[in-house]
Amino acid sequence: MFIEPLVVSALLFAIGMVGVLLRRNAIVIFMSIELMLNAVNLSFVAISKFVGVEAQIFVIFVMTVAAAEAAVGLAIIIAIFRHYGSVDVRNFRLLRW
Amino acid sequence: MVGAPVLDLLRALVQEAVTHEAAFAPFLPSWMILLPFIGFMINGTVAYLAPERRKLVTIVGPGVLGLAFVLAAINLMLMAGVQEAEPVVRTYWTWIEVGQLKVDAALQIDQLSIIMALVVTCVSFIIHIYSIGYMGEDPGYARYFAYLNLFVFFMLVLVLSANFPLMFVGWEGVGLCSYLLIGFWFTEPAKAEAGQKAFIVNRIGDFGFLMGMFALFAYLGTLDYQGVFTMAPRAFEYGGPAVTLITLFMFLGCTGKSAQIPLFVWLPDAMHGPTPVSALIHAATMVTAGVYLVARASLLFALAPLTMTVVAVIGGVTALFAGTIAVQQFDIKRVIAYSTISQLGYMFLAVGVGAYTAGIFHLATHAFFKALLFMASGAVIHTMHHALEHAGEPAGEDMSQDMRNMGGLKSYMPTTFKTAWIGALALAGVFPLAGFFSKDEIIWSVGARGQTVLWIIAIITALLTAGYITRWLVMVFHGANRAGEKARTHLHEAVALMTGALVVLAIGSVVTGWVNIPEALPLLPEFTWLHHFLHPSFAAAEHVLVEHLGEPAHASPIGGAEGMWALISTAAAIVVILLVFQALKGKKYLPVREAKEPTGLLGILYHKYYVDELYDLIIVRPFKWVCMFSWRVIDQGLIDGVAINGTAYATRFGGWVLSRFQTGYLGTYVLIIVVGILIILGVVTL
Amino acid sequence: MELSQLVFYVFAGLALTSSLFMVTRQNPVYSAMWLVLTLFSIAGMFVLLEAHFLAALQVVVYAGAILVLFLFVIMLLNLGHDFEPDLKGKFWWVFGGGLGLVLFAELFVAINDAPMSSDIDMLTPWLRERGAVAGVAEPLFQNYVVAIEVTGVLLLVAMVGAVVIAKLKAE
DSSP states (O other): OOHHHHHHHHHHHHHHHHHHHHOOBHHHHHHHHHHHHHHHHHHHHHHHHHHOTHHHHHHHHHHHHHHHHHHHHHHHHHHHHHHHSSOBGGGOOTTOO | OOHHHHHHHHHHHHHHHHOOOSSOOOSSHHHHHHHHHHHHHHHHHHHHHOTTOHHHHHHHHHHHHHHHHHHHHHHHHHHHHSTTOOOEEEEEEEEEEETTEEEEEEEEEOHHHHHHHHHHHHHHHHHHHHHHHHTTTOTTHHHHHHHHHHHHHHHHHHHHBSBHHHHHHHHHHHHHHHHHHHTTTTTSHHHHHHHHHHHHHHHHHHHHHHHHHHHHHHHHSOOBHHHHHHHHHHHSOTTOHHHHHHHHHHHHHHHHHTTOTTSOTHHHHGGGSOHHHHHIIIIISGGGHHHHHHHHTHHHHHTOHHHHHHHHHHHHHHHHHHHHHHTTOOBHHHHHHHHHHHHHHHHHHHHHTTOHHHHHHHHHHHHHHHHHHHHHHHHHHHHHHHHHHHTTSOOSHHHHSBGGGOOOTTTTOHHHHHHHHHHHHHHHTOTTSHHHHHHHHHHHHHHHTTOHHHHHHHHHHHHHHHHHHHHHHHHHHSSOOOSOHHHHTTOOOOOHHHHHHHHHHHHHHHHGGGGEEOTTSTTSOOEEHHHHHHHHHHHHHHHHHHHHHOOOOSSOTTSOOHHHHHHHHHHHHHHHHHHHHHHHHTOOOOOTTTOOOOOHHHHHHHTGGGHHHHHIIIIIHHHHHHHHHIIIIIIIIIIIIIIIIIHHHHHHHHHHHHHTTOOOOHHHHHHHHHHHHHHHHHHHHO | OOHHHHHHHHHHHHHHHHHHHHHHOSSHHHHHHHHHHHHHHHHHHHHHTTOHHHHHHIIIIIIIIIHHHHHHHHHHTTTTSSOOOOSOHHHHHHHHHHHHHHHHHHHHHHHHHOOOOTTOOOHHHHHHHHOHHHHHHHHHHHTSHHHHHHHHHHHHHHHHHHHHHHSOOOO
8 A cells, every 4th residue: 555645645735736826815825835744744654664764753843844834924924914904915915016 | 659760860860961872872862851841840830829920931831842942953963973873762760560561761762753852842842932922812821831831741752752651641641731722711612622522532542552552562572662673573474463453453543643534523623722732733743643653663564564555545535535625614724624634644645655754754844834824824813803803893713713704814914924825835735845845755655656546646635735725825815805894904913923933934844845855856956864864763664565565666657757746746736726826816705794604515525524423423422322321221220229229128128028927926926836846847757 | 455445545535525625615714624624634544554653743733733823813813704705717726726737647657656565564563663652752862863952943933933923013
């Protein structure tokens, strides 16, 4: 049972990417990113049977970093919300020409 | 930097004055050139700072010329004393030294150059004296003498140089001075344009000279006369393409400078300048530079028989062509101008058939009697101008110079009248005046070398010459005066300075012919001094000609010896003069206000065969069109519009397009990142 | 088919459907809920792949902490009502779906390319020897101790940063 988890992981990753591309709510985009990270975790775990326990250790690190990133990212969204009154990414246009 | 050559020059000058050499030792040759230059500097400074100081200019201007003439005479006598003197080259400093090319500032004193220098300084000196009287009231007095001195300086550089580039410096310099002097009264547009025309047409010729020089250097690697003429017979094959090309190009320069077909159109317009300028530059000196070039490079020309033919044919045709035009001109100076073109044609005819001495001989005699004729015209114009002004009538050039307003001036200007007759007879070639000997020798040489057609053309032109000059005399000096009642009372003889100069030139017109009396003439002592004197200069060329073409015959194409033909030509000339005189003496010419333009055949002659109009049509107009096109379409439209502005616009547009990518919108950036990743992944996995 | 494989397929299908739902819901709260279900399914798959400790970690950290954080923020910003509709038009959904399919296709090709025999089993003996937790903890705190300490610092920094960014500015 080697390839099935990898396929699932790929699918989840693709779905997460679609979510990042197509949603306008910043929080939902964030959640899609979390989904992508989880897909990667799944693929690591899937190969750990053949590579050793190092893969699972890697997953731990990924989770940790994901947590830190979620915290900071959400703090940023809160700060932005205070400025714009919404979390629609269409409002964030200061980098525009 | 500048000081070094000047110091060298000073050192050389001092050395010159004290050294003596075994053979011919030239006496201060560089001072012949320096004196006019000093005159230019002084007069130029006066003209610039204090134009009213005429006394100084009057002394310096002609003074330096007088000294230069004395020097030239001394050197001539020194040289004449030595049998077959070798040319002496004096090098003053190295001018150009680049790669294989080495050109020095050097003067060559030999028979040909000293004769030329003598003619130039003598006639220039006389004309300077004349100019004191002629330009006495002109506000540009100092400037005039400055330019005139500069001109003589350049002319002497031209004839005394020892290599082609230095000659070209003189060549260009006289062209420049011609421009300055023709357009001397530059505030009148017609005169300024005449100066421009002269310079531009000359330039075309200069291009030819330059190409000839370049080709010469390419083949021989040197441009010094000594070097070139030593190497030429071995380096060039007789009649080969190389030497033919070189000489043809050089001849193009000659047609420009000496006003032959096709570049003669500037000379009649040059009559807009002051009359002494016309006398000096456009009769005696500058226009003869072309003849001098052919004579100097005689060896090269002798090696190219095709070019010699071209030279002779153009000379002959131009002589006839200009002679016909002179028959129907009404401006007193224009007649003489076309006569000059015609006589220059004679000189080229002579050097074109290999009669180099005859050509130079005619050059010298022509200098005297043509200058005389011009200066007589000048005296007449001066008087007419004064008279019309005092009478309150229009006194512009078209009035004071038109012969239809003159007539009967012999009673008002006796000295001018007599000297003008002498000059006219000399021009017509009547024995014993100068023109007879020189012109006769040319006609004889042409015939003796078997050129029948050219010989006939020369004879016809001689008769034409007698005709038009008689017409000129009759219209100006004989018959009834047409200047009008009021003006007539103010007519008087010219000032003493002017008439004095006229007399001197008249004497010269008589005497200069006697330096070369051929043996063939009956009753006269043989005195072929000029031939012998100039022989070393032309020995090499004549050797080549004899080698390839044989000796010239001693009979004309239709038989008869030289003596007989000399008699015939003089007699014919006298007959023509008498006929024309009788025909026109009583003719009632209408003054300008009432006269109509000639029509028909005479009209074509009057309009100079419409050559100027033709040139305008086929050369000037297309050239202007090309310029307009280059300006509007290429420069403004293509280069400015498309290349420069277009590039800027394209850059800006590209920038605008690319700026659309920066929406500032997060989603766009994510999309771009994703697409990029997909592409990379695709490349990696596939 | 074995039971474990069947259960795996059940969990996989659950994860996929719930993730699809998550991406398409308008209400962010609903999306969060679906994400929770997805995370749980993934945890289940972890167990079946013999990553027991990670499964627990997944539930506790991801579902229990991070998702809760998400929900806090959603509630804080009161995003549950009056949500604006998302991207206009079917075109973008088709385009995005297409990109997703392209990505999946590329990943699938990459997966197929990598050969690995299913005989090797490095994990099971390791865990049988040490137990589920110790099997992961031992190398973590012995070989990778520097990394774990640095991660600790990272978390501290993130915490400080989050506080600073989200703080109300003093008036």
